[in-house]
Amino acid sequence: MTLMILIFQIAIPMxxxxxxxxxPAASLVGLMLQAMGTGAFLFALAxxxxxxxxxxxxxxxxxxxxxxxxxISLSRVRSPLLLPLFPDKPLEWALFALSIVLLGVGSWYGARALAGRHLPPVDIVDIANPFGPGRFLVGHGGSNKLVNGHLRTLDPEVERFRPWRGQSYAVDFFxxxxxxxxxxGWRPRDPNAYAVFGAELKAPCNGTIVRAEDTLPDFEIPDQDTVNRLGNHVILRCSEAEIVFAHMRQDSLSVAPGDDVVVGQRLGAVGNSGASTEPHLHIHAQRPAPEAAPPISGEPLALxxxxxxxVRGDRLNGATN
Known part of the structure; x- marks a missing residue:
């Protein structure tokens, strides 16, 4: 993963x-395509x-x-309008083709990423800000798999996804x-080194606590618990929807099953329990799971x-009171 980050998020952009x-390209059309292709590719990466x-x-x-x-490229050409319209050498034609590829790839992926900002074709649950003080970045979020990896669990052909189906439109926060x-640090093992670890979580709606787990350990990075995937968690039922908070901190919960809570009431804190490779908050909305079914197998809803x-890359400021 580190190598991929170094290649795609540092080496290739530079x-x-x-x-x-x-x-810069030695032809007018080539220069314009070079600028557009590199720009489109950088936009898609962003x-x-x-x-x-x-x-x-x-x-x-x-x-x-x-x-x-x-x-700078324009300054290196005394008069761009005096450039030949198209390349006249094999190497220049090869770079011309590369610019077209970059433009096509960047435009396609950029458009798909923007499409992920559209609301999905499911019911939407409106909630208040679930965070206390702090600043937070969306790692996964949106309405397609390009920007939200959780959507893979919608695939009905993969049997192992069925118990987790309710999390399909989840949002993950760093x-x-x-x-x-x-x-x-780059990827420290100590969860306390992460800005989100210990961040306060609050009830985003009035409702009743239907599940709460507080006893599971917070792991060092990148260890995880693939059996108790939610880790320490809270499931809050608000009207006909459930809001699921996962990977919470051990011994941080302020609520228990059966408690009625109001918006802004403290629930607990972000941790690194369960199937989490580094501290983050996983939050999603779903319909209540059927009786005796896995707790996050209900019909997925969007938040x-x-x-x-x-959507991935968005930022959210936590509530100050």
Missing amino acids: MLIGWLAFL RVAQWAVPVWWFPWLYGGLWLVSFV GLGPWGLRAA RIDGRFL
Whole structure:
């Protein structure tokens, strides 16, 4: 995973920016395609990749560098309008083709990522902000698999997904610390090094606690519990929907099954229990599971938090009171 991040979120963006700045195309159409292709590809990376590592503002940095590199490329050409319209050498034609590929790939993936911002064809549950103080980044969220990996559990052909089907439109949150970093280090083993660990969680709706687990351990990174997948968790029934909080901190819960809660009441804190490879909050909405069925196998619903349908890369400020 680290290698993929280094390649796709650092090496490739810097190579594309450097190519545009220092090796501009020698034809007018080629230069325009080079700028459009690199720009489209960088935009797609910004919308598709998780920017918890490196920091969330890297796509904005790359966008600024792309603009500077385009200006530099124009400055290297005394008069762009005097350039030949199309390439006249084999290498230039090869780079011309590369620009077209980048434009096509970037446009397709960028459009798919933007399509993930549309509300899915399921009922929407509106809830209040579930966080206490802090800043949070969406790692998974949205209405297609490109930006929300949880949607894989909608596949009826995969039997092992059926017990988890209720989580299909889940949202995962990382925390943001100083400089927008999610942790003190690249991937420290200690969960306390992560900005989200210990973040306060509050009831986002009036309702009744139907399940609560508080005794499971918080693991060091990247260890996890693949048997008790939810880890420490709370399931809060609000009217006809259930809101599920997973991977909470051991011994942090302030509620128990049967408790009635109101919006803003403390539930517990974010941890790293269950099937979690690093501290984060998993939250989703579902219809109550059938009697004797697994607890998160109910009909999946989509969440809107403080009126926002949150998608990968979005940020949310926690409530201050």
